[in-house]
Amino acid sequence: MIKIDVDMTKCQHYGQCVFEAPNVFKLNDDDKLEYTATADDSERANVEAAIDICPMQAIFIVD
Amino acid sequence: MTKPVVIVGASMGGLRAAESLRRFGYSGPIIAIGEEPYPPYNRPPLSKEVLAAEVSLEAVAFPQRPATADVDWRLSTRVIGANLAGSSVETDKGDVIEYSKLIIATGLRAKRQDYPNNLFVGRHVIRGLDDALALRAALKPGAKVVILGSGFIGCETAATARKLGADVTVVGPAELPILRPLGREFASEVKRRQEHAGTEFLMGRRVVDLIGDAVVEGVVLDDGTQLPCDVFIEAIGSHPNIEWLEGQDIDLSNGVVCSSNLNARKASEGYWPDVYAVGDVASFPNPIFDDIPRRVEHWNIPTECAKYVGARVAAELAIEAGAEAEIPTADFKPIPSFWSDQFDMHILAFGLLGLADESRLIEGDINDDFVFGYYRAGKMVGVAGIGMRSVVQGYRKAFEA
Numbered sequence: 474m475i476k477i478d479v480d481m482t483k484c485q486h487y488g489q490c491v492f493e494a495p496n497v498f499k500l501n502d503d504d505k506l507e508y509t510a511t512a513d514d515s516e517r518a519n520v521e522a523a524i525d526i527c528p529m530q531a532i533f534i535v536d
Numbered sequence: 537m538t539k540p541v542v543i544v545g546a547s548m549g550g551l552r553a554a555e556s557l558r559r560f561g562y563s564g565p566i567i568a569i570g571e572e573p574y575p576p577y578n579r580p581p582l583s584k585e586v587l588a589a590e591v592s593l594e595a596v597a598f599p600q601r602p603a604t605a606d607v608d609w610r611l612s613t614r615v616i617g618a619n620l621a622g623s624s625v626e627t628d629k630g631d632v633i634e635y636s637k638l639i640i641a642t643g644l645r646a647k648r649q650d651y652p653n654n655l656f657v658g659r660h661v662i663r664g665l666d667d668a669l670a671l672r673a674a675l676k677p678g679a680k681v682v683i684l685g686s687g688f689i690g691c692e693t694a695a696t697a698r699k700l701g702a703d704v705t706v707v708g709p710a711e712l713p714i715l716r717p718l719g720r721e722f723a724s725e726v727k728r729r730q731e732h733a734g735t736e737f738l739m740g741r742r743v744v745d746l747i748g749d750a751v752v753e754g755v756v757l758d759d760g761t762q763l764p765c766d767v768f769i770e771a772i773g774s775h776p777n778i779e780w781l782e783g784q785d786i787d788l789s790n791g792v793v794c795s796s797n798l799n800a801r802k803a804s805e806g807y808w809p810d811v812y813a814v815g816d817v818a819s820f821p822n823p824i825f826d827d828i829p830r831r832v833e834h835w836n837i838p839t840e841c842a843k844y845v846g847a848r849v850a851a852e853l854a855i856e857a858g859a860e861a862e863i864p865t866a867d868f869k870p871i872p873s874f875w876s877d878q879f880d881m882h883i884l885a886f887g888l889l890g891l892a893d894e895s896r897l898i899e900g901d902i903n904d905d906f907v908f909g910y911y912r913a914g915k916m917v918g919v920a921g922i923g924m925r926s927v928v929q930g931y932r933k934a935f936e937a
Contacts, residue, residue: 487875488884488925489836492932500926504882525552525839528580528875530598 475512476535477520483531490523490532498523538564539634540608541849542625544615544780545641546570548578549815549838551598553639556846558603561861562853567633569610569625574665575600580835582668583689584877587675587696593665615642620784620808636856637849640781640792640800640813641842644774644833649684651746658752660769662693674767677701682755682763684743685771686713688876691726693769694735695878705736705763707743707755717889718920721897722908725922726881733879738763776817776831786811791831794820796868798845812849814841824869824935825888825917832872832888840870871935884925886932887918899927907931 477497486506490498497516498508512520517534524532541557543550546568554566570576577596610627617626624634646661660671675681679702683690686708694704706713712723713730727737738757747754747762754764776791787793787801792813794800798820800811813820815838819829847864854861876883889895892910898919900906905923909916909931919931 485877486882486925488929489873491929492873500929502926504923504925525555526836528578528835530578 475514475517475520477508477510477512478533478535479506479508480529480531480533481506483529485529487528489526489528493522493526494519539623539636540565540567541637541639541853542566542633542635543568543639543641544625545643545777545815545817546572546609546611547576547641547643547815547838548598549641549643549817549842550639551576551604552839552842553641553814553846554604554607555601556843557850560847560850562846562850564636564853565608566604566606567608567610567635569613569615569627569633571612571614572664572666573612575609575611577665579663582665583662583692583696587668587672587693587700596665615780618781618784620781620786620811623810625780636810636853638808638811639845639849640811640817641815641838642777642780642817643838644776644816646770647773647775648770649743649772651744653746653748655746655748655750655752657750658748658766658768659746660767662689662769662771663774671767671769675700675702676766679703679767680765681705681767681769682707682743682765683769683771684708684755685769685773686710686737686739687771687773688714690769690771691730691735691878692876693771694730695733697767698734698879702767703736704734705738705765706730707738707741707757707763709740709742711739713737713739717892717910717918719889719892719895719908719910721902722895722920725902725906726878726883729881730878774816774833778817790819790829791817792819793829794818796821796823796827797848798841798868812845814838814845820868822869822888823867824871825891830888834872834874836873837870841868844868871932881922882925883920883922884928885918885920886928887916887935889918889920891917900924 614628646663681702715723742758743755745756752768799807819831821827851861851863889910894911898909907921910918916934921928
């Protein structure tokens, strides 16, 4: 299990993470980011790709 | 001694290339050479947070990861030449460094125009951290700001300067701001909303000279108009950093022209199998669209290139070292992705809008939130919207065939 944290004071809802880890991140109908606080270990690589692509560098895996 | 992989350029593309090499199993030496004194940092906040508030290098620097802790970063170092036939590069510190593989990640610099009265004080560009810090100090409430260039950067900077309380005039040679790639209807709407928020546009005009003795006090337009200003910002595009490769047998007709697997093309014939390019400097064909190499200055491109090249280079070096590895054969076909924030306009886009011969409203209301589709010969090549980001994202599937 991995724990995911997004700094919502930094997040600007650009949605770049959504394509890297669609099981974890999504934009809701109000264009705001929603994410699951935990994910299976198999999602780690995707979440790491989301961390890399985040324009605001707002995503973290809490180990 | 094992020759290192040499990465020229220590910005996001260079960093991601180093990380990708490690992720795909390369454990040999990596030297990354960067001209700026700073470790790799994140540029999007530069036109936003850095201009709007106190931000330090620490706040924008990318986190250092354990896997790349042993990368030899040579900062404040400029590569002044290359010998591709001899597999080496030369730095301004007098070092000649031989490489096993060369990854070109030198990116772009802001273009500047030459004027008869070519002043530099009171004149700004926006590309690096130093540029943003200098501009921030100058953008005071009530300051008169003239921005030359009405593309994305010019319009975003106009919005930021307005929010800081400056008087802003944008001068652009085109008929509408961001006309290419957004198209007439979308661009008109951007202009209307910018004007509503107080930005003034002088379109179809050029700046031909600067006014002032030592400091810019105004600009002269091509119709003779004189515009007084405290701050003059040039946002007229960018120029690939390729001069260090001149004289080599390499195709520099548009940045570093590459094959579909990001190998640098020779000027004569064929490719350099040990030389790759990533990011804004790389011109590459994208099979999603066609086989014409293009430079793509969009957010996700450096990271996508770096991932692809890192995997290839790691596999090639493993094979050269006698190990078993498979060189990835999948096409490199990233879907370009970018956004732009201007006041309360949140533009999100995918694809290559500039290729389109037709654009039309496909969702929403032009006076509110909306989405435009961009088509070439009837086939979607891009999608962009104001707001409706989740809807825009849905259209990304059109490129994933």
